[in-house]
Amino acid sequence: MQYTVVERELELRMVLSSERSVPVPARLTYRTDDPYAVHIAFHIGSEQPVYWTFARELLVEGVFRPCGHGDVRVWPSTRDGRGVVLMALSSPDGDALLEAPAEQVSAWLERTLRAVAPGAEGEQLGIDDGLAELLA
Template identity: 75%
Template sequence: MRHTVVERELELRLILSPERSIPVPARLGYRTDDPYAVHVSFHVGSEHQVDWTFSRDLLVEGVFRPSGHGDVRVWPSKADGCGVVLVALDSPAGDALLQAPAGIVSAWLERTLRAVPAGTEADQLGLDDALDELLAR
């Protein structure tokens, strides 16, 4: 089975305080061989990138209303009159609040949903084929 990758480079804003933020280059990634997850890689000025993986459904919902709890929370907001998506990440290494342009995130999510429509993720995993093969033995 051939797998599709949907990626998008973008600039996020790391919110340091209500008055201060800094740009953070990032990459959104989605792979049809991991259909339930989105992958975000942050390039934070070191030679090592920081990677986070979380539910695509959480991000889809978070574009419209507050979503998630625990390590990853996502919600829509406005900044300078423009729609943004805020992503709060909590880890033992620290916390981060990131701001992404809502239009870019929404357009990228639409591309992932064209690749694998919501509700069809399990079909991508080939579990039925693997089970049929196992039972045929």
């Protein structure tokens, strides 16, 4: 089966305090064979990148309003007059607050939404076809 990958390299900022942040190169990935999820690889200087996967819907909503709870929370903000998207990530290994340029995240999300429209994710998985086959 053929699928589409929508990727974007960008530089995030890991917020260490209100005055201090460090650059974190990252890659956003969306795959039409996993249509509900977004994948982010953070290159933090370790041998392997750190990977996070969460709902695309969470990132889409988080560009406009605070959303999420638990391990992933996303909300819009501004820094030095520019729009940013903040992502608070929590895991047993620790917590991170990351800041992404809103314009770049929104442009990438727009490409993912053109690849698979909101509400059409289930069609990508062929669940209906599989169910029909099972019930035949």
